[in-house]
Amino acid sequence: MKLSRKNLAERQEHLYDAIIVGGGAGGLSAAIYLQRYGLSCLVIEKGKGRSFWMQDLRNYLGLPPTTPGRDLIQQGQNHALELGADHLRGFVEEVTDEGDTFTVKVKVGKQNSEYPIFRSKYIVAASGIIDTLPQLEDMQNVFDYAGYNLHVCMICDGYEMMDRLCGLFVGTEGAINTAFVLNWFTPYITVFTNGKVEVGAEMRQKLQDHGYPLVETPIRRFLGENHEMNGVELIDGSTVKLETGLVAMGSHYHNEYLKGIELERSGQNIVTDSMCRSSHPRIFAVGDLKEGINQVSIAVADGTLAATAIWRDIRRASPPRRWEQNLIGAVS
């Protein structure tokens, strides 16, 4: 059921089989599988994840390539709720390992917040990443285009950038190397540092050898209309014509709630085995939090794997169910 301020108390005594942090593709897939294995779960979703603001999900089997990410999420939420999952809009502040169980402290509501605590046997960390976007004075101008033709994922949207005039927006010198992969899709690349990156001689030479202009003047705003970005205006008043853009400014992993628990990591990713189990036997990581490519299809499979591993653990630890009426000497 949907939990909210009104009915929080009802479920605080319940020991969930799993609490899933994050209600995106990976978390909802895990919820669907867990419920179908006859287990109980709570999905806690802070809102506005990466798949939510994706305008078109163009590479997921079974859905027309014009499906907005939020439709996938909405369908999955309904699916999980119908199967008996609980769902709460809130921000997970801290997960504490209490030995056989976890406690999960959640902040509910931005004003006059409440801080309920839920309990579970397993944790599925499905809280993904938050992309870093170019910081302009008018952030609304960035949001007008991000997720439309200003992309954040080359694997997802390289196809949409094929042979187009493309702005590559970077926050570090290292990120400029994205250009040398992006050029598989288009060679018409202009790199923008927004005046915030020191670019060394070697990288300048490499860009020059490829014919990719480097623009170091800060950006005033994106140009365009109807969410169709068609260029950039710089603070000196000059403009650069573009047909598409890729933001390669890194991302922020939403996993601070796990800070009290030691987990093996690789960079910022949580290291997992082939079933998405982390180095902690009762914590799983799915989707963008773990190593690998950040794709909806991968997150959905990860949710399947994590739920299946949790089910196997719980099933193997449970006594077998006998058919009592057929047992000799069985008492009804």
Next chain:
Amino acid sequence: MKLSRKNLAERQEHLYDAIIVGGGAGGLSAAIYLQRYGLSCLVIEKGKGRSFWMQDLRNYLGLPPTTPGRDLIQQGQNHALELGADHLRGFVEEVTDEGDTFTVKVKVGKQNSEYPIFRSKYIVAASGIIDTLPQLEDMQNVFDYAGYNLHVCMICDGYEMMDRLCGLFVGTEGAINTAFVLNWFTPYITVFTNGKVEVGAEMRQKLQDHGYPLVETPIRRFLGENHEMNGVELIDGSTVKLETGLVAMGSHYHNEYLKGIELERSGQNIVTDSMCRSSHPRIFAVGDLKEGINQVSIAVADGTLAATAIWRDIRRASPPRRWEQNLIGAVS
């Protein structure tokens, strides 16, 4: 484009980046990704795979749980075709490794068959498994219920069997062990051997200890109506009431076309790395052919991974694309 007898010749000179054997969930997902990476592929589909005759796909994120498997396949086929993939209805007879490329011999048409040969750099083996069903004199009677409430996959459909009177149909003594996992979902299990399995004393004792009847009389037919199986009639005229069933008679791996190529295997599964690459660097295996759980979500992710690995190989072997007009001394 759709290939058929009419236009086979058009594509026989083309060197595809990848030929995908099998047009189920894994193969179509690979096709969608390959095309979006700007690569060319041909999907060869023999028809009537496992996902095709699945009546409801109840555990795949994004689709309502009443979606027939064939809708997923149809949507995926359209999606791949729109992106420029080629699709052929045919049976792959043999794949031959010619060093840098493969030749793929296909049988097209059941009568007056033609045997075109196609060429590719990579092979994606996505041809899955074919479930063994109980062999009755009237096979139509089996098909009336298989994929409805006579299930073949416990992971997929255990939920539908929850606490129901369930027939477990086995073809070997080992398969009877399925009962001791199935009992997570329901303890009301009757095991049917259709008179074809020798069951040892130890297994008989184990079944008795759990209260699961063993029926060794051959089956005459399934009972029921409107694809809803409600029991079994045996050849001695007696009947057993059931509410659902699970066929656990094993499956046949459709991979004979690879017989001329040495591949590392684990049992009948093709061993792959984390990107679905087999021990042959240009052959990938996705979905049910490889190790792991046989789920649509897994096959879709596998297709993503295989396509991405193929793209990386091809991209890294390709010269970088420069933006010529910006190169000093460039000739237009």
